[in-house]
Amino acid sequence: MKFFADTAEIDDIKELAATGLLDGVTTNPSLIAKSGRDFMEVTKEICGLTDGPVSAEVVALDHATMMKEAEVLRKIADNVCIKVPLTIDGLQTCKALSEDGTMVNVTLCFSANQALLAAKAGATFISPFVGRHDDNGSNGMDLIRDIRTIYDNYLFDTEILVASVRHSTHVLESALIGADVMTAPPAVIKGLFKHILTDKGIEGFMADWEKTGQSIV
Ligand code: E4P
Numbered sequence: 001m002k003f004f005a006d007t008a009e010i011d012d013i014k015e016l017a018a019t020g021l022l023d024g025v026t027t028n029p030s031l032i033a034k035s036g037r038d039f040m041e042v043t044k045e046i047c048g049l050t051d052g053p054v055s056a057e058v059v060a061l062d063h064a065t066m067m068k069e070a071e072v073l074r075k076i077a078d079n080v081c082i083k084v085p086l087t088i089d090g091l092q093t094c095k096a097l098s099e100d101g102t103m104v105n106v107t108l109c110f111s112a113n114q115a116l117l118a119a120k121a122g123a124t125f126i127s128p129f130v131g132r133h134d135d136n137g138s139n140g141m142d143l144i145r146d147i148r149t150i151y152d153n154y155l156f157d158t159e160i161l162v163a164s165v166r167h168s169t170h171v172l173e174s175a176l177i178g179a180d181v182m183t184a185p186p187a188v189i190k191g192l193f194k195h196i197l198t199d200k201g202i203e204g205f206m207a208d209w210e211k212t213g214q215s216i217v
Helices: 010-017 029-035 039-047 063-073 088-099 112-120 130-135 140-154 168-177 186-192 196-212
Strands: 002-006 024-026 054-057 080-085 104-109 125-128 159-162 181-184
Touching (some): 002 010, 002 186, 010 039, 024 181, 029 039, 063 080, 080 088, 088 104, 104 112, 125 140, 168 181, 168 186, 181 186
Parallel strands (some): 002 181, 054 080, 080 104, 125 159, 159 181
């Protein structure tokens, strides 16, 4: 399962990239606004921190302008993945871009039928938003399960990119279902490394090791 960082904060991306476990980055207009950085500049910098896909989102709502924006965005770096919303115009743009060999992430997916359409449009990634789905009184994980079944039924190679991840259980369930990718805020990814018994175990081993008076290097 690939791990993407859902952020435009350079320091967080550097820290996660240093672990060797980061496979890409996703951004959206809200995350760019939060960073306070210039969109083109920060996206270029992020593309230099990972070899994996970096999603950069169009902000136009019509197909023709989305294509123009995508043309600008894909020149930033080879690993830019154009993010389009799950609308008729977004999927029209997805089809045109993917036929042209450009990576496309279709975002704001809230139903399995929307995911089916994105796969038919040749999306590289489909981004179902599990956290927002939960907030709305539905079960985000049921959506991931349904999309997995549909994609497997028809052997679509669109990757399921679980988005709007809020906690470690979202990650665990996504992995159990067989989602291809998950994107999460850096704090959620860093939290995955932690377990109270790991910390306690290290504490005990260190205390006993000290008693031996030995050193390895
Ligand atoms: C995905 O690509 C989105 O950027 C993101 O996961 C949205 O998450 P949110 O619902 O926490 O804003």
